[in-house]
Amino acid sequence: MSRDAEPLGPADAQKLRRERYMQVLEAHGESLARVARSYAKGPTEHEDLIQEVALGLWKALPSFRGEATLKTFAYRIATNVAISHLRRRRIHEPVPEGADDAPSPETALERAAERRRLRRAIEALPMSLRQVVVLRLEDLTYAEISGVMGITESNVSVRLTRARRQLREDLGAKP
Amino acid sequence: MSDRFRDPLDAWYDEASALLNEDAVEARWPSPEQLPARTGMPSVAWGTVMHVVVVAVICGAALMGRVDPWIVPTVSLAATASLGPRLILSRTGLREPVELAAGLRGETQAQAINAKTWTVSAWALGALALVALVAAGYTYGSYAASSTPFLRLAPLRWSLLTASLVGLCGLACVESWRAKEASTQASALELSLELGDAAEGSNWSERAGARLLLALIAVCGAVGSSHVFVPDNEDDSPGRALVIGPRAVGHAAWIHERFGLEARGLSVDEAWERSAQRFSGQAGELETLTHLADLEGVGFVFIDLAAFPIDLGEREDIELVTSLTTDPGFAVLTTGDVNTLSYAGGWSSVGRTRSSWAPVGPHWASTGAAESWMHGEGMHRDAADHLALARALFAQPAFRQPPDIDEVGDPPQLNGRSHTLLRGVVYFGLHADFWYEAVSAYEGMEAAVAEGRIPPELEP
Numbered sequence: 001m002s003r004d005a006e007p008l009g010p011a012d013a014q015k016l017r018r019e020r021y022m023q024v025l026e027a028h029g030e031s032l033a034r035v036a037r038s039y040a041k042g043p044t045e046h047e048d049l050i051q052e053v054a055l056g057l058w059k060a061l062p063s064f065r066g067e068a069t070l071k072t073f074a075y076r077i078a079t080n081v082a083i084s085h086l087r088r089r090r091i092h093e094p095v096p097e098g099a100d101d102a103p104s105p106e107t108a109l110e111r112a113a114e115r116r117r118l119r120r121a122i123e124a125l126p127m128s129l130r131q132v133v134v135l136r137l138e139d140l141t142y143a144e145i146s147g148v149m150g151i152t153e154s155n156v157s158v159r160l161t162r163a164r165r166q167l168r169e170d171l172g173a174k175p
Numbered sequence: 176m177s178d179r180f181r182d183p184l185d186a187w188y189d190e191a192s193a194l195l196n197e198d199a200v201e202a203r204w205p206s207p208e209q210l211p212a213r214t215g216m217p218s219v220a221w222g223t224v225m226h227v228v229v230v231a232v233i234c235g236a237a238l239m240g241r242v243d244p245w246i247v248p249t250v251s252l253a254a255t256a257s258l259g260p261r262l263i264l265s266r267t268g269l270r271e272p273v274e275l276a277a278g279l280r281g282e283t284q285a286q287a288i289n290a291k292t293w294t295v296s297a298w299a300l301g302a303l304a305l306v307a308l309v310a311a312g313y314t315y316g317s318y319a320a321s322s323t324p325f326l327r328l329a330p331l332r333w334s335l336l337t338a339s340l341v342g343l344c345g346l347a348c349v350e351s352w353r354a355k356e357a358s359t360q361a362s363a364l365e366l367s368l369e370l371g372d373a374a375e376g377s378n379w380s381e382r383a384g385a386r387l388l389l390a391l392i393a394v395c396g397a398v399g400s401s402h403v404f405v406p407d408n409e410d411d412s413p414g415r416a417l418v419i420g421p422r423a424v425g426h427a428a429w430i431h432e433r434f435g436l437e438a439r440g441l442s443v444d445e446a447w448e449r450s451a452q453r454f455s456g457q458a459g460e461l462e463t464l465t466h467l468a469d470l471e472g473v474g475f476v477f478i479d480l481a482a483f484p485i486d487l488g489e490r491e492d493i494e495l496v497t498s499l500t501t502d503p504g505f506a507v508l509t510t511g512d513v514n515t516l517s518y519a520g521g522w523s524s525v526g527r528t529r530s531s532w533a534p535v536g537p538h539w540a541s542t543g544a545a546e547s548w549m550h551g552e553g554m555h556r557d558a559a560d561h562l563a564l565a566r567a568l569f570a571q572p573a574f575r576q577p578p579d580i581d582e583v584g585d586p587p588q589l590n591g592r593s594h595t596l597l598r599g600v601v602y603f604g605l606h607a608d609f610w611y612e613a614v615s616a617y618e619g620m621e622a623a624v625a626e627g628r629i630p631p632e633l634e635p
């Protein structure tokens with residue numbers, strides 16, 4: 001990350017910012033979109049949240065100093081922006097519960113039903129647990145989750161355990 | 176996953192992850208070009224420009240003598256006050272939820288909360304320190320106003336000056352720090368966000384505007400602070416005068432007409448009454464009158480010593496005379512060879528027994544020089560001494576266009592800005608008439624009388 005330490009002109013800085021933005025989306029765009037979906041109710045809100053995450057990422061990239069990996073940095077922004085979005089939604093725009101629960105031709109499929117149940121159970125988790133679970137489900141390591149959340153790895157483990165316990169209660173014997 | 180904490184729990188999460196990921200997600204991430212522009216305005220930091228324009232105009236006016244120089248630190252303080260909260264709000268993210276502020280800076284929420292706590296604490300401490308300094312400035316101003324002629328400024332002005340300078344220093348430190356951070360981040364985006372109103376990508380103009388603003392504020396502070404160290408007559412132009420004596424009203428009218436000074440005449444009783452209201456009567460008469468001049472905000476005091484004799488038998492008066500004539504903030508003029516101070520100072524009174532009682536300092540001169548000049552060399556034995564002293568006085572910076580007193584018709588530069596750097600010119604004379612006579616001599620008494628500029632009742 002030696003490039004970060006060098007003072008760059010405005011044009012170079014803008015170019016670097018663009019490169020990093022594209023790099024993040026190429027490598028983690030799908031996963032970040034799933035994180036956004038975890039906090040959204042319905043496709044419309046999901047789309048909005050993706051836009052917000054993109055804008056937040058674009059604004060924050062100039063302050064990226066390489067202290068964390070770009071991946072951690074991006075997930076941190078996505079998580080923070082999503083939580084902020086949830087807070088605003090609670091205040092201003094209540095979304096009808098289960099907006100995306102309309103039956104589809106596939107609802108008969110057991111796996112689809114399980115997915116919906118699992119998502120609802122995750123949404124019901126307290127925010128401190130939900131954040132960790134969402135990141136874990138995107139296959140982030142404990143160290144990466146620790147970096148995103150600003151907590152220790154052991155704390156990540158504790159939260160995941162507590163979350164699993166609550167999910168088991170909510171979902172019954174098996175999700 | 177190869178975490179040391181990996182255990183059977185993770186198997187469940189892996190399974191859940193696989194289940195959820197079966198549901199494909201469609202993400203349409205916007206390209207950089209599709210992201211909404213922050214502003215469509217040209218790359219100009221309008222907030223910064225407005226500050227710069229306002230401060231520059233007022234600075235220019237102050238420097239040209241069009242407005243009270245004290246407005247400069249006032250504006251500096253206003254600029255500080257208007258910029259400070261914006262910096263606080265943007266830096267601490269007080270306007271935004273913690274997680275959003277954290278997201279915008281790429282920090283964890285814990286880091287954002289920590290930063291906010293520290294920053295708010297620092298600003299709170301800074302505000303407390305500022306209040307303490309203002310109080311200290313007021314206290315010192317009160318003390319100085321009642322104790323020493325040096326730095327004798329009104330307490331409120333001390334407060335203003337203190338707050339202004341401290342605020343400017345604080346703002347400059349914050350801005351320097353922010354600029355340093357921005358420069359190491361290969362982008363001035365944060366700086367532009369903090370200063371607001373700036374278009375993205377206009378780094379050079381934002382930086383230039385911010386630096387220009389800071390430079391102007393620094394100039395304001397410097398100009399304002401310079402007034403601390405320069406004797407101040409509390410008024411710039413045209414200046415005010417206080418005339419005390421039996422014929423004060425007439426003299427005040429003449430002074431106003433002649434010099435454009437806003438002059439006010441007080442009878443002896445009125446002056447004494449006003450002094451008594453301010454002071455407990457512990458001070459000597461002359462000292463009391465000097466304080467009165469300060470409180471009245473006048474730059475010139477004309478005292479008819481027929482009403483207020485200096486008693487060189489009184490230690491207080493002797494000390495005051497010595498103090499005034501030694502203090503560069505005062506220019507003490509006495510009138511002629513018959514002046515008591517002359518006797519006391521030993522300048523012109525060879526053989527006078529009281530000559531050593533009140534040693535006068537270098538900031539003393541006698542209009543006896545004018546008198547001598549008026550009547551011709553040789554009239555007084557010590558005319559040369561008086562003349563030399565008068566030259567020294569008029570050569571002081573206060574008299575920016577020192578008159579050539581060898582040339583007939585050059586009046587002493589008492590009006591306009593010539594006196595602005597002097598705290599006060601205290602005339603000790605036997606009679607105000609005497610001063611009038613001497614000054615009239617400078618400009619040519621005949622011409623003054625012929626042009627009707629001298630009120631008939633004052634004509635010699």
